[in-house]
Amino acid sequence: MAKLNLPIDSSTVDALRKLGNDLMRSAPQRDAFLADPRGTMEKYGVRNIDANKLDKRVITMLADPKFKEAVDTKSVVDVQKFIQSNLGDKLRPGGKYEGTFDADFDVEVEVEVVVVAVAVFDFALVKTKIPDMAEMNRRRAIVADAFATVGKKIG
């Protein structure tokens, strides 16, 4: 059975990467795209993709002044909200605020602790020095207290 691969050529991908970056970061390029999606895509070298079939939410997001403000002011939370509600899960009508940036795809019983924005969260984590001595001491005290209180040993 032939593999189910649906490749896109590298040059189109490179063009889309550049377009995506510019749409996220450049107000003039966003305006140009909104005025003429097909022409703008062609200028970037994207010729074999039909710009007329874009999800309306993408256009709505790019045109929203609040999105521009979120990007300009580098508001992580606001940018993330726009991305989640406009780029992912296009087929879900309404529904809970959860989208492509959700951290974990496992079924969660404790759904409420599923966190968001791993891209940001993981980055912060890497830069954070852990465990520090205060945290170590806190945990050791909890363990010691548990053994002392319960008065038995596991194992």
Next chain:
Amino acid sequence: MLPKTLTLLVTYQCTAACSQCCFGCTPEKKGRIPQDRILSYIDQAAQFGTVLNVVFSGGECFLLGDDLVEAVGRATAHGLSTRCVTNAYWAVTLEAAQKRLQPLVDAGLREINISTGDFHLEYVPADRVRNGAIAAYAAGLGFTMMVETRSERSFTKEVLLQEPVFRKIHETDPEGMRIRENVWIPMEEGCQINHDAVHFRNRDNPHLMKGCHNILRNMVITPDQDYVVCCGLTMDQIPELHIADAARKPLLDIASHADEDLLRQWIRLDGPEHIIEYLQSKDPTLAHNWNRVHPCENCRDIFHRPDLREAVRKFLPEIEGDIALRYHLLSAAEGFLQELGADVQEVGMADGLTTKLTAKKPMPGAVVPTNTLNR
């Protein structure tokens, strides 16, 4: 989109032989990634600039012994966070567990995930699981326990917490001693594992239907040194996800082209459930079992079922422009957010940031777990 995580399935050998293990791991399975290759993969991943975490899994990664310590140390030296996924067979006593963990902690290990449940307990007693958990917690590691879930099961989170010391620690610091119950899925055709309806990935549970967070963000090296674009439970059953021989080609070369496939992009964006739903909307004669409980089951359906494969080929081109542009906008947004994360970190706001972005503040070092069950 370059990956954020390197997952090394260092061996498929395991001290357990759980029924329906996702990779069929057993004690009899031999072979591992050679140590020089493990170190090379870590070195290569560190050069990406996007990779943040190295996950050691399998099989049972603790079977690597001192090689695991060396590998964790190598990742730490590169500034990468590390996680080990284990069944805690090594935690025979609390003292033994502490002794086994200390070299890893000294090497910079950041997190441990322990898998347990009815299937695991046939091979690894609950006391070892608790010993391992307490030792990991006391060592300051980010810690998550994964408990197998299905409808009819005898071992649950509540059973785990019946041991008084363990329960007291968990009650005192539930975020530090995290316990999650995750579904256990059938891996063999004809096998039936029942689940409660709350887990069904269908319109009754729309919050479960979402884009796949794992594909393309995770690069996985199997014991045979295949490069796989996700660490999904069914990835070994889907040849299309094995895209290259990592022993013969630099990781960056492979990863740079890994997302040049519309179906992978679509899975990342909308997830298997939405894909099947879309295909059904185009062809209502397509049947589907909407009682699946894991996205990897639905992903396997997409790649295995001839009717769904044909539907993908037929209907995906109609929306390829939308998929491609949304995917690349998403990628650009991720890069943008990561840049903002760097800015935030530099002014010391990372802690506040994670607090704002999470429903509950995670423990320091507690990386959100990937799918660690069925292994």
